[in-house]
Amino acid sequence: MKILSLDTSTEYMSLGLKIYEDFHSINIKAGQTHSEIVLPEINKFLSDHQLTTKDLDAIAFGKGPGSFTGIRIACGIAYGLGYGASIPVIGVNNLLALADRSGKNKVISVIDARMGEIYFSAYIKEGKTFSEPMFEGVYKPDELPRIKESGWTLIGNAIETYKQEMKDHFGQQIENLIDGPIEVVESISKLATPFIKNKIFELIHAEPVYLRNKVAFTIEERKALNAI
Template sequence: MIKILALDTSTEYCSLALSLGNEVLTREVLAGQRHSELILPMLQEMLDEADITLNELDGVAFGSGPGSFTGLRIGCGVAQGLAFGADLPVAGICTLEALAEGSNESKVISCLDARMGEIYHAIYEKSDGQWNILSEPGLYSPQNAPHIDGDEWIGCGSGFSAYGEALKLQYGSQLKAVFGDVFPHARHIASLAIPVFQQGRAVEASKAAPLYIRDKVALKTSER
């Protein structure tokens, strides 16, 4: 039985999950800019509820991105610090794949609001219990979001709330439903991380890193 802690601070929400085999404890809060203030007390409360210590876990997973630059740095830093202290491996999980995992669907267009008139976007299809990436995570203007064949797609994430009209023009009747109010959650990061730990694909804490995608955040849109 793999026992892992998962956390996500990539959006305005802060979430934690403690996966203990058949039991998963979770916490989430609309944190705004208070992730670093809230996450450790939330974690301690959850560990106390489960009557377990970090040293008894098998690993730490975090939402590696894309998402808020500050949030991704906080998430990675907290995961590294906890893993260093408890001598645990770390798994970074893509937040767009976590959106797909949380949809309970098999054909998902994941889309997060990247601000500055852009979106973080990826397309996934599940087959035999595994997510296949049909369009890699990338940064796009909504009107230039990658095309995909077929229909019965589910749109997930804040990108559909922020740029719903442009994305509906792009995908039209290919979309079966849109859920713009969902966010990457640690519960789904934990689910995706379990096989990573089982297969020995996690890394030591020092090698954990965020997935930024946008690497020129300091420049204006026109300058990029």
């Protein structure tokens, strides 16, 4: 099975290519240039492996939460390429992809939502699959959910910004911290594979995940924040 995976939900653009049992990936700090470089980079990435989109079995992408613009870019590119090649498209929740990337069984995924907020979800792995997300939502750092038990792994780019707040909130419940830029395209490909194998291609599996309707402060709100 050959699957192209992509993620543009952060300032990095990540591409992955599963070719049977092998996996290849690239990670580029794109900043605000995702829309300009993603298609040329995909074409080059496929060409480097002597492939075109017609050779793929499916395309998987990070459907959020994350950067509003980045999610829309990934969704649009995946749909466009998938439609052109007549292959299925599967979206994977980025919080779940982080949990899988951690390699742990009890995971709290946190993504910087900007505007002083955090995208949050907790997962427990049962066998080979994760539970339904717990407390999935967007929160202020001082309003994060209370979780039970200890032995949790905390993963995601929100740690860099809110490390102290999270340490104060969870205390000894956190056993491991995994922060910094984290590439999740291999996990996106892995989590999409069962849907592809079982031919489950419902539209809900490719819809973007925003978790909030408000994606930016108004001019008045920015002025008020700057005055604080």
